[in-house]
Amino acid sequence: MNRKNKPPFDASKLFALMENLETDLLLASSRHNIRYLTGGYYYPLYMWDAHARRTQYLSFLAIVRNSLGDTFYVGRPGEREVMQEAEVWPELCFESERIGSLSTAARIVEVLKQRNLGTGRIAVEMPSLPADVFELLKTQLPRAEFVDAVPMMDKLRAVKTPEEIEIIRKGTKKNLEALKTVLTSGRDGSTTAEIAQAVSREFRLRELHFLYALVCAGPEFFRAPSEKRSWRRDRALHIDAGGLAAGYVVELCRMGYLGKPSAIADDLLQGCRDLEKVVLGVLQPGIEGGNLQRSADAFLEKHPIGEHGKFIAHGIGLVHHEDPVINSGSTDLMEEGMVLSIEMEFRYPQVGHIKLEDMVVITKTGNEVLSPEGREWFISIP
Numbered sequence: 447m448n449r450k451n452k453p454p455f456d457a458s459k460l461f462a463l464m465e466n467l468e469t470d471l472l473l474a475s476s477r478h479n480i481r482y483l484t485g486g487y488y489y490p491l492y493m494w495d496a497h498a499r500r501t502q503y504l505s506f507l508a509i510v511r512n513s514l515g516d517t518f519y520v521g522r523p524g525e526r527e528v529m530q531e532a533e534v535w536p537e538l539c540f541e542s543e544r545i546g547s548l549s550t551a552a553r554i555v556e557v558l559k560q561r562n563l564g565t566g567r568i569a570v571e572m573p574s575l576p577a578d579v580f581e582l583l584k585t586q587l588p589r590a591e592f593v594d595a596v597p598m599m600d601k602l603r604a605v606k607t608p609e610e611i612e613i614i615r616k617g618t619k620k621n622l623e624a625l626k627t628v629l630t631s632g633r634d635g636s637t638t639a640e641i642a643q644a645v646s647r648e649f650r651l652r653e654l655h656f657l658y659a660l661v662c663a664g665p666e667f668f669r670a671p672s673e674k675r676s677w678r679r680d681r682a683l684h685i686d687a688g689g690l691a692a693g694y695v696v697e698l699c700r701m702g703y704l705g706k707p708s709a710i711a712d713d714l715l716q717g718c719r720d721l722e723k724v725v726l727g728v729l730q731p732g733i734e735g736g737n738l739q740r741s742a743d744a745f746l747e748k749h750p751i752g753e754h755g756k757f758i759a760h761g762i763g764l765v766h767h768e769d770p771v772i773n774s775g776s777t778d779l780m781e782e783g784m785v786l787s788i789e790m791e792f793r794y795p796q797v798g799h800i801k802l803e804d805m806v807v808i809t810k811t812g813n814e815v816l817s818p819e820g821r822e823w824f825i826s827i828p
């Protein structure tokens with residue numbers, strides 16, 4: 447069945463999640479979940495944009511609960527050969543008659559009926575499934591009950607394998623190198639749009655797929671890259687940038703200063719570092735997301751300028767925001783192998799938006815910061 451030894455995900459965990467959801471069949475269709483379940487495969491032409499005239503490319507990976515051997519794939523015409531070349535499991539691939547979402551949907555309905563899988567509870571990715579496809583599935587499979595697969599898939603992806611963590615670690619290092627290069631080569635009057643473009647160039651040089659660069663030049667808080675706003679002498683600037691490393695999101699925020707930082711700017715950046723130290727001190731397996739958030743909030747309540755501060759954290763991986771959830775009401779438990787993006791910031795009117803953001807993996811005994819450098823100012827000489 448599997449020419450790559452075994453599926454690249456924890457099948458027993460997936461089946462347990464399907465059992466909890468009382469789901470008989472999973473129909474994965476989003477790019478990130480197809481890639482996750484196949485170990486990185488997605489039809490190359492549609493890696494970044496799946497849209498075509500009045501339709502879009504769509505594929506399905508169907509997994510039957512407790513029956514991995516019955517897994518099959520439905521794709522576009524000619525996709526079977528591409529999957530065979532890539533040695534992707536599963537070997538069984540059905541092709542639609544035409545390129546387009548409804549043609550793929552019609553094909554999977556046909557296959558499900560042939561295999562007596564068109565009844566029971568079927569999990570589909572509600573937020574990303576095209577409306578016309580969902581309508582066709584409901585009409586053609588009237589004895590099926592459709593439920594949302596997204597919470598289940600989020601839980602499946604939440605704990606990363608060592609291989610995934612290594613991809614994220616290397617990508618994070620490249621992100622940091624790119625930000626250092628840009629922040630130490632600032633010029634008086636450079637627009638925030640020009641700075642974002644510079645980040646994009648540096649990402650490409652390091653084989654990172656550029657996603658975004660939010661650039662904030664103090665003392666303002668506006669972060670969208672703009673030709674109307676610029677980095678000026680004796681001002682702080684942050685770059686909050688994200689890219690993709692083999693499909694995994696790697697994001698960081700680092701601070702630069704054009705000249706010598708002011709005393710209050712130094713205090714604000716030190717506040718970010720102190721807040722991060724508190725968070726890292728309690729981040730370990732078993733802690734609830736709510737307790738992590740409350741520990742950060744308690745620090746800010748006692749900080750002399752804590753009313754200007756904020757802490758945000760979220761899981762990250764193939765999706766920018768994924769499990770675990772971190773907020774004051776979260777009961778999500780941190781587990782070894784989870785990767786978080788943690789954000790420490792102060793917004794101070796006379797200085798601007800001072801922020802640090804790091805990628806952190808939860809380890810057996812605590813945590814590891816994947817971006818341990820660059821928490822001081824990156825200085826440019828005006």
